[in-house]
Amino acid sequence: MESNTPIRRKITLSDIAAGCGVSRATVSLVLRGSPLVNRKTRARVEEELRRQGYVYNRMAANLRRRTSSGIALVLNELANPFFAEFAAGVDEVVGEAGFVTLLGCTNESPAREQAVLGSLIEHGPAGIILSPAEHSDASQVLAAVGAQTPLLLFNRELGGSLPEFAHWDRLTLDNQHGTRLATEHLIARGHRRIAFFGGHRDSSSCRQRHAGYAEAMQAAGLPIEPHWQVECAPTRLAAAAQTPALFAAAPAPTAAVCYNDAVALGLVLGLNQRGLHPGRDFALTGFDDIAEAQLSAPPLTTLAAAPRARGRQAAELLLQRLREPQAEPRHTIVPVQLVIRESSCAPSDRS
Amino acid sequence: MESNTPIRRKITLSDIAAGCGVSRATVSLVLRGSPLVNRKTRARVEEELRRQGYVYNRMAANLRRRTSSGIALVLNELANPFFAEFAAGVDEVVGEAGFVTLLGCTNESPAREQAVLGSLIEHGPAGIILSPAEHSDASQVLAAVGAQTPLLLFNRELGGSLPEFAHWDRLTLDNQHGTRLATEHLIARGHRRIAFFGGHRDSSSCRQRHAGYAEAMQAAGLPIEPHWQVECAPTRLAAAAQTPALFAAAPAPTAAVCYNDAVALGLVLGLNQRGLHPGRDFALTGFDDIAEAQLSAPPLTTLAAAPRARGRQAAELLLQRLREPQAEPRHTIVPVQLVIRESSCAPSDRS
DNA sequence: CTGAAAGCGCTTACAG
DNA sequence: CTGAAAGCGCTTACAG
Numbered sequence: 001m002e003s004n005t006p007i008r009r010k011i012t013l014s015d016i017a018a019g020c021g022v023s024r025a026t027v028s029l030v031l032r033g034s035p036l037v038n039r040k041t042r043a044r045v046e047e048e049l050r051r052q053g054y055v056y057n058r059m060a061a062n063l064r065r066r067t068s069s070g071i072a073l074v075l076n077e078l079a080n081p082f083f084a085e086f087a088a089g090v091d092e093v094v095g096e097a098g099f100v101t102l103l104g105c106t107n108e109s110p111a112r113e114q115a116v117l118g119s120l121i122e123h124g125p126a127g128i129i130l131s132p133a134e135h136s137d138a139s140q141v142l143a144a145v146g147a148q149t150p151l152l153l154f155n156r157e158l159g160g161s162l163p164e165f166a167h168w169d170r171l172t173l174d175n176q177h178g179t180r181l182a183t184e185h186l187i188a189r190g191h192r193r194i195a196f197f198g199g200h201r202d203s204s205s206c207r208q209r210h211a212g213y214a215e216a217m218q219a220a221g222l223p224i225e226p227h228w229q230v231e232c233a234p235t236r237l238a239a240a241a242q243t244p245a246l247f248a249a250a251p252a253p254t255a256a257v258c259y260n261d262a263v264a265l266g267l268v269l270g271l272n273q274r275g276l277h278p279g280r281d282f283a284l285t286g287f288d289d290i291a292e293a294q295l296s297a298p299p300l301t302t303l304a305a306a307p308r309a310r311g312r313q314a315a316e317l318l319l320q321r322l323r324e325p326q327a328e329p330r331h332t333i334v335p336v337q338l339v340i341r342e343s344s345c346a347p348s349d350r351s
Numbered sequence: 352m353e354s355n356t357p358i359r360r361k362i363t364l365s366d367i368a369a370g371c372g373v374s375r376a377t378v379s380l381v382l383r384g385s386p387l388v389n390r391k392t393r394a395r396v397e398e399e400l401r402r403q404g405y406v407y408n409r410m411a412a413n414l415r416r417r418t419s420s421g422i423a424l425v426l427n428e429l430a431n432p433f434f435a436e437f438a439a440g441v442d443e444v445v446g447e448a449g450f451v452t453l454l455g456c457t458n459e460s461p462a463r464e465q466a467v468l469g470s471l472i473e474h475g476p477a478g479i480i481l482s483p484a485e486h487s488d489a490s491q492v493l494a495a496v497g498a499q500t501p502l503l504l505f506n507r508e509l510g511g512s513l514p515e516f517a518h519w520d521r522l523t524l525d526n527q528h529g530t531r532l533a534t535e536h537l538i539a540r541g542h543r544r545i546a547f548f549g550g551h552r553d554s555s556s557c558r559q560r561h562a563g564y565a566e567a568m569q570a571a572g573l574p575i576e577p578h579w580q581v582e583c584a585p586t587r588l589a590a591a592a593q594t595p596a597l598f599a600a601a602p603a604p605t606a607a608v609c610y611n612d613a614v615a616l617g618l619v620l621g622l623n624q625r626g627l628h629p630g631r632d633f634a635l636t637g638f639d640d641i642a643e644a645q646l647s648a649p650p651l652t653t654l655a656a657a658p659r660a661r662g663r664q665a666a667e668l669l670l671q672r673l674r675e676p677q678a679e680p681r682h683t684i685v686p687v688q689l690v691i692r693e694s695s696c697a698p699s700d701r702s
Numbered sequence: 703c704t705g706a707a708a709g710c711g712c713t714t715a716c717a718g
Numbered sequence: 719c720t721g722a723a724a725g726c727g728c729t730t731a732c733a734g
Contacts, residue, residue: 010499010711012710012711012712013711013712014711022720022721023720023721023722024711024712024713024721025713025714025720025721025722025723026719026720026721028712028713028714029713029714029719029720031712032713036719036720037719037720038719038720041719041720053497055472055473055497056473056712057414057473057475057710057711057712058473058474058475058712059410059413059414059474059475059711059712060414060710060711060712060713060726061711061712061713062410062712062726063408063410063411063414063710063711063712063713063726063727063728064711064712064713064714064725064726065712065713065714065726066726069474070453070474073454078435078438078439078442079432079435079436079439079659080435081430081432081435081642083435084429084430084431084432084434084435084438085430087429087435087454088429088430088456088458091429091454091455091456092456095455095456095466095467095470098470100453100454100455100470100471100474101453101454101455102421102451102452102453102454103424103438103442103451103452103453103454104442104446104451104452105439105442105443105446107439115446116446119446119449119451120451121406122406122407122408122409123409123410123420123421123451124408124409124410146404146406148361236646265646269646291432291643292642292643292646295587295616295620295643295647296646296647296648297647297648308430361727363726363727363728364727364728365727373704373705374704374705374706375705375727375728375729376704376705376706376707376729376730377703377704377705379728379729379730380703380704380729380730382728383729387703387704388703388704389703389704392703392704407728408726408727408728409728410727410728411710411726411727411728411729412727412728412729413710413728414710414711414712414726414727414728415709415710415727415728415729415730416710416728416729416730417710
């Protein structure tokens with residue numbers, strides 16, 4: 001609650017009014033571009049604003065008008081290039097609309113998420129874009145932000161049940177359809193023993209991606225061995241370390257649908273360590289199309305979500321909500337695009 | 352100047368005061384943790400705060416106290432992983448100190464930088480951390496932010512001369528020393544024909560990195576051929592496209608110090624296209640140690656700047672400045688660490 | 703220990 | 719077309 005910092009005296013409306021012999025009201029009308037003000041008066045005031053180097057105090061104006069010019073952006077992880085691109089997209093649209101982005105990172109900790117939301121909400125943002133931390137809970141979030149402030153949920157579902165009266169919009173990727181495409185692609189190339197690799201099953205995006213994989217396998221009448229479904233943290237390191245689990249029992253898979261690109265790149269490392277050449281004797285796909293994907297060896301077949309465009313979209317959805325507070329909550333599901341590169345081009349006949 | 356959005360009625364101090372029969376002043380004292388309030392009164396007020404779901408309006412408080420709880424973070428490029436990590440570091444420290452981060456991206460455009468700074472300054476931030484856009488000019492920045500708000504310059508120098516009365520702190524990487532280390536490393540491995548590849552000479556960091564290279568070459572008594580100094584945009588694509596320029600004339604270099612990792616990875620591509628194997632028949636180094644560096648083929652020898660730590664450091668320097676507004680402006684130069692990986696291990700005898 | 707009053711910098715009916 | 723007055727939600731001397 002503490003920890004602010006004094007700032008030095010600044011020029012105010014009163015200084016300008018005094019400086020050119022009009023009332024504060026008139027200066028305010030000039031600032032807000034009102035047509036009521038006489039041209040000559042306006043010119044005089046504008047000259048004085050320039051002369052004294054006036055800077056508008058938007059916080060004071062917001063207080064008086066009971067408005068807000070901030071949009072809070074709360075991310076589970078900013079260092080991840082996917083979210084960095086997303087944030088850049090959000091900030092573009094937020095800025096174009098004359099708002100300012102209030103940033104908060106939670107580092108995947110629901111406790112930090114509570115703290116961050118609590119701090120941001122005190123600044124009275126017009127709306128919130130939240131990409132929840134893993135295991136973040138709907139009722140906790142509601143307690144932190146209240147039901148007044150419009151909120152857009154991005155990327156993940158919240159745990160617990162979303163209270164009816166919280167009209168939150170959602171923007172999510174079509175995870176399930178994405179991995180279904182990837183799996184069908186591998187099947188079309190002749191693979192029959194396909195693994196699902198990486199991620200934690202308690203994350204909603206992982207469950208959805210796994211479901212798309214399982215769906216495609218079932219539709220093709222292909223069985224799924226238990227040891228083809230390996231969980232691990234969604235990082236390169238963890239994925240490299242877990243690679244042996246795929247080959248712990250016979251029959252070994254000839255291909256893998258990975259939870260995301262980080263996991264896929266880790267699997268590439270793990271395969272290399274076993275003397276396998278991904279793209280030649282093992283096929284794999286990722287998810288996200290991060291910058292590294294097209295540069296890795298081999299280049300990664302993956303699912304592109306266009307994170308910057310998603311950021312712009314998220315901001316636009318939120319701005320729209322601000323315009324129509326009463327409209328029905330919307331759930332926007334974004335299709336995801338299969339980008340075919342060499343990593344999935346291994347033949348399946350290496351059985 | 353327009354474009355705000357109405358928010359619904361919220362619980363205020365007056366509601367709480369009325370709700371438990373005390374004055375607004377008393378409630379305020381409770382909120383700010385004053386020891387003046389009777390225990391029983393405090394308990395009653397706190398209960399009422401909870402009951403009504405009060406949320407503190409920090410903007411109103413800031414206005415009255417003439418304080419600010421915002422730190423503006425203005426970045427030339429957020430999508431770049433280096434700056435994403437940096438931003439995450441800044442936000443950590445800013446949040447820990449009870450401030451909130453106001454984000455603005457400029458996408459390397461001085462015009463957008465002006466707009467972003469203009470918008471942020473209206474929100475009265477306590478301080479600003481600015482990583483300038485290329486070609487951003489000191490007097491422009493000063494015009495946008497004024498001399499009142501403490502500003503910390505990160506990463507790049509501003510064009511034009513910095514007015515004396517703007518006491519801006521600076522935090523920069525020791526670019527020159529970094530590339531000197533890289534060049535010396537290549538020389539120690541026996542290379543004598545070493546190129547400096549990528550970047551634009553009108554960026555201050557590029558000039559500094561080139562100077563470190565030239566310094567090491569000169570110290571070793573090695574000549575520098577004109578065609579070993581190739582400029583290009585600091586992207587993979589541009590670097591790949593410019594690779595042939597290194598080999599346009601004899602004698603060809605056997606190694607290159609690259610402006611940054613993106614350029615180095617592009618050079619890797621360009622070399623591959625010529626049938627050369629970096630790390631085997633050509634040695635190269637990068638700068639930044641981005642995540643891809645250790646994963647590329649071959650892994651990249653590079654200079655690590657630890658961007659998240661730099662972000663924390665930048666925020667701490669700014670907070671310190673807020674505590675001591677009158678202290679002398681500081682220029683902090685951060686050493687950068689040589690991380691040796693396979694890309695620089697090509698022997699030099701392929702002449 | 704508590705309350706009445708003034709004021710942060712703005713905006714907006716309402717008169718004139 | 720312009721000004722006097724009230725008020726956004728808070729804080730802080732100042733009395734009592």
